[in-house]
């Protein structure tokens with residue numbers, strides 16, 4: 001791993017032997033982008049990779065009597081609009097004279113071992129300095145005195161570069177940052193497919209692919225949360241790249257609030273990728289001496305296809321984004337009472353559900369919404385975290401005790417960022433909600449958003465919840481957030497700083513997470529936002545798992561979990577078995593199908609096991625046994641996507657242990673068809689020299705096959721149905737049919 005600055009060529013070269021990132025100081029003092037991709041020799045001079053401007057009518061030129069320096073045609077590192085470049089810039093500074101131009105020129109640079117921390121923001125980290133090296137390039141706009149430090153960390157063990165931008169007003173006047181992206185990258189061509197992960201509540205992170213075209217293609221959120229609508233992640237891949245071969249770049253923002261991720265293809269076919277806080281309504285005031293830190297953006301490059309790109313994110317995020325004791329522990333198997341009871345419960349009912357779950361082998365009981373204050377429906381009680389004594393006569397302490405006495409851990413749901421109007425906090429402090437004074441405040445699910453941009457509000461909620469967490473034996477918290485932010489404004493900040501509220505709100509959320517995770521390090525936090533509305537790397541820094549979606553139907557989950565896996569490791573993906581007919585889509589699927597999908601995530605149940613038939617209950621016991629045996633493999637193995645549900649009627653995926661001695665391959669068919677063709681599925685990532693013994697569904701022996709055969713010819717996955725009745729074998733092979741193949745190297 002090396003970061004080198006060549007004094008002669010004025011080029012920076014970051015490489016870890018697999019990837020290179022090269023840029024230069026241009027003659028106007030700004031930074032020009034030269035290359036991102038597979039490693040190049042460190043000693044090379046790559047200035048010719050910058051397109052030299054030929055005389056082209058219409059290009060605006062920087063230097064007089066010269067036709068060879070137009071920013072419109074130059075690949076840049078952190079561009080700004082309006083001084084010969086007409087594409088969207090990465091930065092915009094509104095100055096006292098009303099102008100918005102910037103000219104950030106190189107001043108100095110520093111190469112430091114390791115990776116400096118980001119103030120108040122979640123970010124990837126290293127445990128030892130040898131794991132990474134960081135380049136900090138200082139630039140200055142001489143006119144307004146704005147200093148900019150661009151930071152680039154290259155990791156020794158991950159083909160990833162983490163970037164951020166830091167601004168400091170060293171001038172004498174107040175300025176406003178109206179745009180400050182975390183990452184900008186100009187690529188020399190536009191022959192890419194852009195893959196995004198988009199949807200809505202109960203259909204999060206569906207994969208959508210489109211070829212780049214001239215103009216801007218963008219995704220983003222202006223909802224105050226990273227959102228169900230778009231995930232802060234995008235992929236650029238070559239059109240012929242598939243899961244296992246070809247070039248792919250991933251761009252991920254470590255942030256939970258408003259974001260923008262866009263690609264602008266210009267008329268010369270260059271592609272400008274940008275990622276950062278959404279500039280809509282953003283305006284950050286910087287008085288002399290004040291600074292602003294952008295969130296971190298991570299970019300990866302792989303030539304082993306989309307699986308290769310995902311492996312980089314999975315490993316990096318699992319081991320160097322998630323932190324705390326839970327990073328290295330297996331996910332406990334949990335049961336959550338939400339779909340079992342909704343608001344209709346009391347202590348005895350909960351204990352009955354927990355005790356049945358305990359009998360089946362479940363390790364953690366989670367009490368969801370409705371345990372506090374006046375909350376018997378979704379109109380009341382948020383913001384008052386005192387237990388409802390009618391429902392829970394012994395409080396949370398007593399209930400937790402009863403659960404613990406059964407030999408189970410106890411977990412609790414909270415939604416700390418919200419209030420209903422009937423609670424003391426709202427009555428005492430009506431101005432503590434996000435609102436614009438004098439305007440109507442809209443509600444979402446009958447609730448209002450607490451103004452977490454104000455430290456006193458965060459302190460109040462902290463002190464309240466601290467009492468609950470410190471007086472009961474709580475091992476897990478599900479931290480929910482059930483609405484988007486509207487009428488964004490704060491009574492706690494002056495007019496000139498209202499453009500800061502969206503970001504300050506998220507900083508407040510991070511601050512509370514930081515405090516609670518340090519005060520209660522033994523607690524496993526799971527994030528949630530009406531399912532997967534804040535399923536982003538910012539959250540995973542604090543909470544190493546997240547409820548992926550409120551859609552718990554196994555067939556819908558194939559799509560959601562498949563899409564989610566492009567950036568996020570399985571251990572982050574909360575996936576539970578729920579009841580049939582399913583509560584979101586009213587579909588009936590077998591318990592086996594539901595289990596086979598839910599295994600590939602942080603596994604649990606979302607139903608009352610007491611309502612199952614004795615046969616089903618036995619099946620649940622077997623599922624739990626299976627998961628306990630293989631969760632290590634599922635959590636720490638290498639995950640491969642094999643068959644894409646977005647492309648057809650089948651889905652398949654596999655996890656392979658790091659030593660390649662064990663693998664679990666899940667094969668799913670949605671709708672049954674008659675007389676299906678013979679089918680072979682190639683299994684990537686195995687040891688071609690090993691011989692694997694294959695068992696289907698943990699019982700049926702299939703035979704032994706070499707890794708070479710499974711990887712090159714494939715495993716026979718012909719559907720059992722194929723138009724035949726298999727009743728004597730009791731094979732279920734109608735709609736929503738799944739098989740798990742277990743591979744063990746002999």
Ligand code: DGJ
Pocket residue numbers: 338368369413480482528529530531547549550
């Ligand atoms: C939304 C979550 O996604 C659900 O799992 C559940 O916790 C409800 N909120 C409770 O209100």
